[in-house]
Amino acid sequence: xxxxxxxxxxxxxxxxxxxxxxxxxxxxxxxxxxxxxxxxxxxxxxxxxxxxxxxxxxxxxxxxxxxxxxxxxxxxxxxxxxxxxxxxxxxxxxxxxxxxxxxxxxxxxxxxxxxxxxxxxxxxxxxxxxxxxxxxxxxxxxxxxxxxxxxxxxxxxxxxxxxxxxxxxxxxxxxxxxxxxxxxxxxxxxxxxxxxxxxxxxxxxxxxxxxxxxxxxxxxxxxxxxxxx
Numbered sequence: 001x002x003x004x005x006x007x008x009x010x011x012x013x014x015x016x017x018x019x020x021x022x023x024x025x026x027x028x029x030x031x032x033x034x035x036x037x038x039x040x041x042x043x044x045x046x047x048x049x050x051x052x053x054x055x056x057x058x059x060x061x062x063x064x065x066x067x068x069x070x071x072x073x074x075x076x077x078x079x080x081x082x083x084x085x086x087x088x089x090x091x092x093x094x095x096x097x098x099x100x101x102x103x104x105x106x107x108x109x110x111x112x113x114x115x116x117x118x119x120x121x122x123x124x125x126x127x128x129x130x131x132x133x134x135x136x137x138x139x140x141x142x143x144x145x146x147x148x149x150x151x152x153x154x155x156x157x158x159x160x161x162x163x164x165x166x167x168x169x170x171x172x173x174x175x176x177x178x179x180x181x182x183x184x185x186x187x188x189x190x191x192x193x194x195x196x197x198x199x200x201x202x203x204x205x206x207x208x209x210x211x212x213x214x215x216x217x218x219x220x221x222x223x224x225x226x227x228x229x
Contacts, residue, residue, distance in 0.1 A: 057147040067180035070154055074140050082138045084125055084156075092136050092156050093120040095174050098182060098207065099158075105209045106187075106198045110223045113212065114191040118170055124161030134159050134171070153178050167191055172198075182207055193217075 073088045084092060100117050107113045124135045142153035152175040159171040172187040185207070187198040199211040203226060210226035 057145075059143055059147040060149050062142060062149065062153070063178060065179040066153070067176075070140070070180075073138070074154075077142075079141045079143070080139075082140060083127070084136060084138055089123075089125060089136075091138065092123055092125075092158055092174075095156065095158070095182065095185075096120050096123075099172075099174075099185065099187065102185060102187065102198065102200050102207070102209055103189075106196075106212055106224075109209060110212050113196060113223070114189060116168075116170060116189055118158075118160060122160040122170075124159050133157070135161070149178055151178075152176060152183055 069088070069091065073084075073091070074082065096118055103116050103118070107115050125137075127133065127135050127137075136156065136158045138154060138156050140154045142150055144150050155173050155175045157171070157173045160169065162169040167190070169190040170187070172185060174182055175184045175186075177183040183202060185198075185200040187200070189196040189198070193216070195215040197211075197213045197215070198209055199213075200207055201210050202208075203210060208226070209224070211222065212224040213220055213222050215221075
């Protein structure tokens with residue numbers, strides 16, 4: 001009779017351990033009982049982690065205001081770096097006038113800023129070396145890691161096909177908002193061994209220069225700061 005009672009308790013305890021681990025997760029006290037019981041009869045311990053489903057990322061749909069031109073260009077919808085074919089190069093050309101306006105603004109704000117202008121013909125769309133990205137291309141990253149729409153779903157990196165040591169090297173990145181408008185621009189200009197950086201963003205409902213910095217032999221200096229006015 002004692003043996004029958006032991007067997008009954010054994011079965012009830014085993015079923016209770018399995019049920020609670022599956023239903024509620026890990027229970028330290030019952031874990032010890034389960035391991036002791038299962039080790040006695042040489043059975044593997046059931047891990048509750050096997051029953052936790054992976055959290056799936058739900059991506060927000062892009063709004064109707066998202067540029068149809070980008071949809072037509074990135075037909076796969078896959079994030080990444082894309083070379084820009086001739087039929088879509090107007091996506092970069094359309095920003096040239098805006099870049100020139102900002103360069104002139106930088107020149108007016110900082111007297112020793114090198115006077116510079118960019119033309120569509122100067123933009124390079126061919127990568128000269130696999131490991132060097134000194135050309136004009138598009139970066140498409142419409143979502144954050146959690147599936148939310150990114151503030152800047154795509155950006156265009158531009159380069160005027162001049163070496164860093166030529167004295168006329170001009171490059172940077174144009175960041176577009178979800179409706180296609182330019183949200184910010186970063187312009188880099190090499191001149192006489194000095195790197196000038198012009199950061200531009202929307203202030204007072206207009207895209208304008210907000211900061212100008214220069215780096216000379218590793219020493220960085222702020223030449224203009226919109227927020228310091």
